[in-house]
Amino acid sequence: MSLFDFKTIAAIATPPGQGGIGVIRISGKDAVSACRLLLKADNGAEFIPNRAVFQLLNNPETGFIIDEAVVTYFKAPNSFTGEDVVEISSHGSPVVLAEILRVLRSTGVDLAQPGEFSMRAFLNQRMDLTQAEAINDLINSQTTYQARLAARQLRGELSRQLQPLKDGLTGLIVHFESTVEFVEDDLDPLDLKIFIARIEGFIETLSIMVESYKVGRIIRNGINLALIGRPNVGKSSIFNALLGKDRAIVTHLPGTTRDTLSEPFSINGIPVNLVDTAGIRETEDIIEQIGVERTRTAITEADFVIGVLDAGTADPVEDLRMFENYPMDLYVINKSDLGVSIRDEFIAALSGRHTVLEVSALKGTGIAQLNDEIYHQLIGARQPGSESAIITNERHCAALEDALAYLRRAKQDLISGFTEEIALDNLHKALKSLGVITGETLIADIINQIFSTFCIGK
Ligand SMILES: Nc1nc2c(ncn2[C@@H]2O[C@H](COP(=O)(O)OP(=O)(O)OP(=O)(O)O)[C@@H](O)[C@H]2O)c(=O)[nH]1
Ligand SMILES: [Mg+2]
Structure with missing residues (x-):
């Protein structure tokens, strides 16, 4: 017996759409009797706990066979919810699953609310709240x-x-x-x-x-990571290099990226929403102006901001001035394959604030280190041991x-x-x-x- 006298509920437990198998889960004291209606009279085998039995399902109203299925019975309290549970594994057709559900509902079974099975498991003390929440997270x-x-x-x-x-x-x-x-x-x-x-x-x-x-x-929520910098420094090229695919348009023309572009990826298991932005500059071009405005919004929404510079700019005064306006986390000097001509005093000014990495998005050099550095800054020494x-x-x-x-x-x-x-x-x-x-x-x-x-x- 479960601790509560809830109504029997049912729901499709597999994702919408077609698949090899579709599962319908029924929980409550009437789970078995509701399912009996689905089984053809001549193969109405007993419901033996924890045994998966091959069954023929039929629609008692039309008399037609619905499907062949494997039916498994879990007797209360030794089930996921702590109540009597029956799981029907039919073929994964939305039509078949819907018909099974219809027959069950005709016996008075309710459609389950979101999370209702887990809530019953919690209320029946089959798991505590952190474990129920972990199912959702998993x-x-x-x-x-x-x-x-x-x-x-x-x-x-x-x-x-x-x-x-x-x-x-x-x-x-x-x-x-x-x-x-x-x-x-x-x-x-x-x-x-x-x-x-x-x-x-x-x-x-x-x-x-x-x-x-x-x-x-x-780790749970992931981060927004924005690449920012003046036009043509290679933000989109780094964006593509990190993703490992040609997602953003790259040309030799400054102002190529007009709109922010985001793409999910992961760094050592951390979900990252990578955002490429329009290069920041004063411009008369109305489209580019909007793009620059969107860059500013992207920066405010970012958890981690990487400032990109062109290795060929000897005096990146404007770049530094621009970075001063934003909460930066890391600087990347791109196009290092052409040699770094940024003057030492600027390099010193940058590295005085944050880590500076040299990369070549074109050749792919330094990209792995960039990945590692981002991870290190996010998790770094805070990587918890397995015991905690x-x-x-x-x-x-x-x-x-x-x-x-x-x-x-x-x-x-x-x-x-x-x-x-x-x-x-x-x-x-x-x-x-x-x-x-x-x-x-x-x-x-x-x-x-x-x-x-x-x-x-x-
Ligand atoms: N040699 C060299 N060229 C590069 C490198 N990265 C990018 N480029 C070139 O620099 C130019 C600009 O690259 P993008 O990635 O479009 O630069 P961006 O910062 O996104 O530019 P906007 O979108 O205009 O702001 C292109 O011609 C790229 O091929 C690199 O590491 N080395
Ligand atoms: Mg770009």
């Missing part, structure tokens, strides 16, 4: 690195990391409560010292987790920050000699904030909001 992942992190979270890594923290904090609260109960006046200074030290320990662990979000956010969980979810990070703030307040309360009740209250609030991450302490609205971002059939 399905949405665009790089292997993203998928790997999501898979680790799906296995409960984050929850496992949080558990000792929650246990420790609970222990501290219990200890604190019992000590306070027996103390008439102020806490013993020694006890006070021990409590503060333990709170500091939690603060340190949580700070490391919050810090990991800087990397986690990049990386926070990739903004909701988790916010809850950790809340917990951290309450712990800092509790510590301050004790140091300032406030009444112990105030410190205790903050410790309780910190514990509650940690519970928000795994979903122990969450209100229904937020839970609905989280699962509504999932797709149907999941």
